[in-house]
Amino acid sequence: MIGAALVALLRRELALAWGRGGGPLFACAFYVGLATLLPLAEGPTPQKLAAIAPGAAFAALALSSLLSLERLFERDYDDGALDLLTLGPLPLEAVTAIKCLAQWLANGVPLALAAPVVSIALGAEPRLWLISLVASLGGGLGFTFVGGIGAALVLGARRGGLLIAVVVLPLFAPPVIFGAGAVEAFGAGLEWKPALAFLLAYSLAAAGLAPIAMAAACRNALS
């Protein structure tokens, strides 16, 4: 019965995440748009661009991950669904984790698939596509779970979207450092595994610990 409820929740969350204001397509379009602005600001010198491509692509990914976070809990909070989700077979910690997982699958994964394209378009070497994809997948997981804490904390606040960005952007620093670092190190032929390991460790720790914080923040908002 718990298994059936879990699957039902994941399917509902995926359906809602896909439908959330255009969902992943808008996020990807924003990501590509942001990456297109960069050469315009920096000047189209290929050498210059190639040097900053991995880092710039990763920073743009972090910003794009923020887009649909606002509505992760807000809609369920506003329409009373969050009340009912507390009365089901799974604890609120598991509910928030499943919501974030669905958010990552519906938003983070498409963004990660776009990441190699974006960084190569910016001038990164094509052989970096795999590391760029892996780092973006791993980083995206961390962005989603850490961002989820922000989304839960601002429930009930006005202009929650802006507040989320202010709350979570500092927390996005480690995955940006390690993610972009891993891609750059790989490109330069240096040791890249430690940075990637740190990135994945950060994301897994976030996936493990963030649900506790998200559930506490949701309970607080409901009471």
Added chain:
Amino acid sequence: MIWRLTVDNLALARGERRLFEGLGFSLGRGEAAALTGANGAGKTSLLRAIAGLLRPEAGRVYFQDMAGDVIEAEVARSQGLHLLGHHDGLKSTRTAGEELRFWTRWLGGDAPSLAKAIDALQLDPLLALDVRKLSAGQRRRLALARLIAAPRPLWLLDEPMAPLDLGRRALFGALMQAHLDGGGMILAAVHDALPIPVRELKVGTA
């Protein structure tokens, strides 16, 4: 399974404002109570406190099983009660059928109980429609269907009848009566009289 709900010397506050204090009552199998009181007296807050969403200022809420032993509140709430309020948790962009099926699964119902609920609340023609296209009364019937689709003993209802037409009020009255006859319990915040025999519980300091 919940056989008795007891509210003992309960005090609730919203922000700085004390809603009520010293509230106590008990509800056993087959019993229904109507919560009455002025707007803002704390009826909805009481229901939310029983559902575990609001922390009481003082006093406690507990649930007992057949033998009279206190059930762990988490377990009682995740298996034994329904909360139905103004905010019905239905997503306007999904179809009525999708929403009903999801909530049935989530609250522990199965396919036969789901079919029974669709039948009891005459939802068949609505299932393919988006929730946003439903009228207030249709939407309420969809929310009420959860009570039947996932059988749980304690129903906490907040103005359940308000948007229903006269015919559907009688229909829901019969469903409530059947629930009580089957050993269920109902606690409903209402302004109009309920179509079932109930005792009245007045909420509020005034």
